[in-house]
Amino acid sequence: MRLLLLAILLGFPLLELVLLARLAESHGWWVLAWVVLAAMAGFALLKEARFALVARLGAELAAGQFSIAAVIDSARTVLAGLLLIFPGVISDFIALTLLLLPRRVPEPVHAHARAHGHVIDGQFRRER
Numbered sequence: 001m002r003l004l005l006l007a008i009l010l011g012f013p014l015l016e017l018v019l020l021a022r023l024a025e026s027h028g029w030w031v032l033a034w035v036v037l038a039a040m041a042g043f044a045l046l047k048e049a050r051f052a053l054v055a056r057l058g059a060e061l062a063a064g065q066f067s068i069a070a071v072i073d074s075a076r077t078v079l080a081g082l083l084l085i086f087p088g089v090i091s092d093f094i095a096l097t098l099l100l101l102p103r104r105v106p107e108p109v110h111a112h113a114r115a116h117g118h119v120i121d122g123q124f125r126r127e128r
Contacts, residue, residue: 016088023089035087042084042095049077073103 024031053074060067076098083095 012090013088016086016090019089020087034089034092038084038092038095039087042081042086045077045081045084045099049074049081052077069103076101 020031020035053070056070056074057066060070080095080098083091083098
């Protein structure tokens with residue numbers, strides 16, 4: 001199993017290198033432009049994912065909720081950004097596929113709880 005993992009980890013960059021060399025032979029400098037633009041997009045995605053995660057978690061925690069969906073969406077964006085930074089066409093295709101996958105819109109907790117009868121209505125007043 002470890003040998004298979006090692007073969008995949010070493011084979012993927014080699015495959016990317018061979019494919020980039022073949023594309024550079026046929027398309028010239030456009031491949032270099034693609035790699036540079038993809039890396040710039042990857043860095044921008046990483047920067048955006050960091051700020052988006054902090055904002056979404058802050059808003060959810062202020063509302064008294066915590067959704068793992070925010071963390072998963074940010075992890076997908078970070079992985080796509082890292083794959084875009086890695087030079088190669090296959091990794092860019094995988095990154096674009098990750099970015100284009102539909103995101104799950106979480107149902108609000110209050111609506112779900114009310115539908116199943118798990119909400120206790122009442123009033124609260126703190127006395128000192």
